[in-house]
Amino acid sequence: MRAVRKGNKGVTVKNKLSDLNNHLFLALERLNDDDLTQDELLKESERARVIAGIAAQVISNANLNLQAAKLIIENGNAVAGESAENIMLQLMGSGENA
Numbered sequence: 080m081r082a083v084r085k086g087n088k089g090v091t092v093k094n095k096l097s098d099l100n101n102h103l104f105l106a107l108e109r110l111n112d113d114d115l116t117q118d119e120l121l122k123e124s125e126r127a128r129v130i131a132g133i134a135a136q137v138i139s140n141a142n143l144n145l146q147a148a149k150l151i152i153e154n155g156n157a158v159a160g161e162s163a164e165n166i167m168l169q170l171m172g173s174g175e176n177a
Contacts, residue, residue: 096141099134106130 106127109115115123 096137099137102130103134 106123109123110120110127112123
């Protein structure tokens with residue numbers, strides 16, 4: 080995970096949605112490790128459950144951003160001087176001001 084510490088404001092995480100797949104598949108690979116003891120498997124199972132819950136929230140948030148971007152594109156430029164594409168990129172965390 081790529082993270083940058085920013086003063087007293089905590090950690091700003093720089094992951095992308097594509098990184099989420101990697102995290103999910105790593106969790107799946109850990110669960111499929113035949114060398115895990117019963118205790119290790121239980122710990123990995125709980126860890127995978129937490130990761131899946133966080134992933135669901137990340138996906139939900141990305142979907143909300145996508146819906147907002149679609150509305151902006153469908154209904155025209157909502158912010159003077161901004162292209163609909165730039166607004167969409169900003170909502171998705173990829174724009175110039177993101």
